[in-house]
Amino acid sequence: MIRLTRDAIDYHAMTEEVRRRDCGAIVLFLGTVRDLTGERITVALDYEAYPAMAEKKLAEIEAETRTRWPVGAIILEHRLGHLEVGDVSVAVAVSCPHRAQAFEACRYAIDRLKELVPIWKKENWSDGTTEWVHPGA
Amino acid sequence: MIRLTRDAIDYHAMTEEVRRRDCGAIVLFLGTVRDLTGERITVALDYEAYPAMAEKKLAEIEAETRTRWPVGAIILEHRLGHLEVGDVSVAVAVSCPHRAQAFEACRYAIDRLKELVPIWKKENWSDGTTEWVHPGA
Amino acid sequence: MKVLLFARARDLIGADRIDVDAVATIGELRRRLMRQYPHVAGLLEKSAFAVNEEFADDNVTILDGAEVALLPPVSGG
Amino acid sequence: MKVLLFARARDLIGADRIDVDAVATIGELRRRLMRQYPHVAGLLEKSAFAVNEEFADDNVTILDGAEVALLPPVSGG
Numbered sequence: 001m002i003r004l005t006r007d008a009i010d011y012h013a014m015t016e017e018v019r020r021r022d023c024g025a026i027v028l029f030l031g032t033v034r035d036l037t038g039e040r041i042t043v044a045l046d047y048e049a050y051p052a053m054a055e056k057k058l059a060e061i062e063a064e065t066r067t068r069w070p071v072g073a074i075i076l077e078h079r080l081g082h083l084e085v086g087d088v089s090v091a092v093a094v095s096c097p098h099r100a101q102a103f104e105a106c107r108y109a110i111d112r113l114k115e116l117v118p119i120w121k122k123e124n125w126s127d128g129t130t131e132w133v134h135p136g137a
Numbered sequence: 138m139i140r141l142t143r144d145a146i147d148y149h150a151m152t153e154e155v156r157r158r159d160c161g162a163i164v165l166f167l168g169t170v171r172d173l174t175g176e177r178i179t180v181a182l183d184y185e186a187y188p189a190m191a192e193k194k195l196a197e198i199e200a201e202t203r204t205r206w207p208v209g210a211i212i213l214e215h216r217l218g219h220l221e222v223g224d225v226s227v228a229v230a231v232s233c234p235h236r237a238q239a240f241e242a243c244r245y246a247i248d249r250l251k252e253l254v255p256i257w258k259k260e261n262w263s264d265g266t267t268e269w270v271h272p273g274a
Numbered sequence: 275m276k277v278l279l280f281a282r283a284r285d286l287i288g289a290d291r292i293d294v295d296a297v298a299t300i301g302e303l304r305r306r307l308m309r310q311y312p313h314v315a316g317l318l319e320k321s322a323f324a325v326n327e328e329f330a331d332d333n334v335t336i337l338d339g340a341e342v343a344l345l346p347p348v349s350g351g
Numbered sequence: 352m353k354v355l356l357f358a359r360a361r362d363l364i365g366a367d368r369i370d371v372d373a374v375a376t377i378g379e380l381r382r383r384l385m386r387q388y389p390h391v392a393g394l395l396e397k398s399a400f401a402v403n404e405e406f407a408d409d410n411v412t413i414l415d416g417a418e419v420a421l422l423p424p425v426s427g428g
Contacts, residue, residue, distance in 0.1 A: 119350025256427025
């Protein structure tokens, strides 16, 4: 399951949603807004997406992950809009029969998400300036 | 922080406890009681520990993990006693500045726990028999 | 044809979609935009494009009515 | 000296601690227990021991008053 949301991500509910009787391992990843990037102080982030394509890519990542590991359940959720330091911007929950699978599947899903999904963040620095983050550009 | 408990593990609270403003990544691992081991059906597990040594080893694993990765917070908790299928037997929550660190630290901690900590489980099979699990013996 | 814009590209160009004369391929579109918006050329060089919500490299043909988007390097997560 | 027992070792021997005559090393203790409880010999061979809550291999000396434990292969998690 994949979701884009403007509300707080309910990662506790996500953890419950992926529990399965035939899965002995659950891995939950949370990405949160950090207060420091290098030497600069972040006070907030704004996330925007190309929503239709972002949902399509998230669904493809779910499908790819299910092809590679025996996933019981997987949820990828990304928040959009204005987030303060400490807020959860992204969450991935995965259940698998065994722990190595669950770790690898969760790691793969978040790595692919960061590589492929058309979502962008804008830094709001403590000096009042803002800056879109475009790695390599 | 490490804990042995006979009560249900409050992994939602653990997830909150490891949140830090300077950590952009949280990884939570949950081990749950699976209904199948190979072809055999599990109805319950009983966990017992050599408690003083188990706590000592868990504390060592926390310290080792903190030496190897820039851990913001880490909690290892293992449940003891009678667990039904679906119950959470062990939980590890870790926060780090970046996601690769959080995944590796969490994986390391649970791998070491399964290797080193004097805790044993007894299978309660669906045919009414029970069996201590001693890998390799 | 319309091109959807996001993030820094949208801010630099000042619109979330622009009209450009029809071009045959993504590569042609990229070069056209670089001429038209020289202050965005550096970002355009590093950006991806999508046609109908799928990544499209420079030799992809743009058919009539396709949804085209300019995607600066992503930073979700 | 007392030896703490756990899991299958405790069930097979029928006690959670046993008294054994003092021995010098863990290796000697292992051999003594294998003679005394031949039906547990296979498990004893694969088990670890701890002295004062630290893993102790066969050449570790057991000092007076040490807490000794027989640890069958662990299966926590």
